[in-house]
């Protein structure tokens with residue numbers, strides 16, 4: 279099983295390749311080059327990377343925010359190289375992210391998945407996540 283570690287600068291190229299493969303429809307505004315500084319300036323210990331023999335094979339980014347109803351965690355950018363899928367790597371990444379969020383006082387973990395993305399929904403259901411009936415709304419600030 280790969281090791282799960284916090285992101286380091288030496289992982290940049292591997293993460294960029296992984297995210298290009300895993301999220302081909304992401305807008306250029308979500309590209310690794312632009313989102314890294316934001317991720318790292320927030321909570322660097324919550325940007326997790328799976329490493330197999332010095333190669334980046336997976337990622338998971340978590341964040342936590344305090345609201346009126348307690349601390350909520352969010353999961354983003356959970357991805358595993360196609361060549362390494364169905365080996366439990368994303369499960370290990372999400373479990374580690376969950377443990378780190380819980381240690382920070384997180385009471386609930388949320389995430390967004392496209393309604394059409396049945397394989398990803400099945401993946402999260404295998405980890406105990408449930409589909410909740412919300413409408414997700416958003417707007418680009420810039």
Ligand SMILES: CC(C)(COP(=O)(O)OP(=O)(O)OC[C@H]1O[C@@H](n2cnc3c(N)ncnc32)[C@H](O)[C@@H]1OP(=O)(O)O)[C@@H](O)C(=O)NCCC(=O)NCCS
Pocket residue numbers: 300301354355356357358359362363364365366367368369370391396397398400401402404
């Ligand atoms: C979703 C993803 C992260 C899963 O990674 P993974 O390392 O293959 O997942 P795991 O091996 O930990 O899978 C655990 C369980 O989830 C379920 N699962 C995983 N991938 C699945 C798929 N394609 N179809 C159906 N169920 C799936 C299975 O129950 C699996 O257990 P099993 O292999 O014993 O049947 C990976 O497919 C991926 O990178 N997809 C592209 C990026 C993406 O869309 N990420 C999610 C949005 S942030």
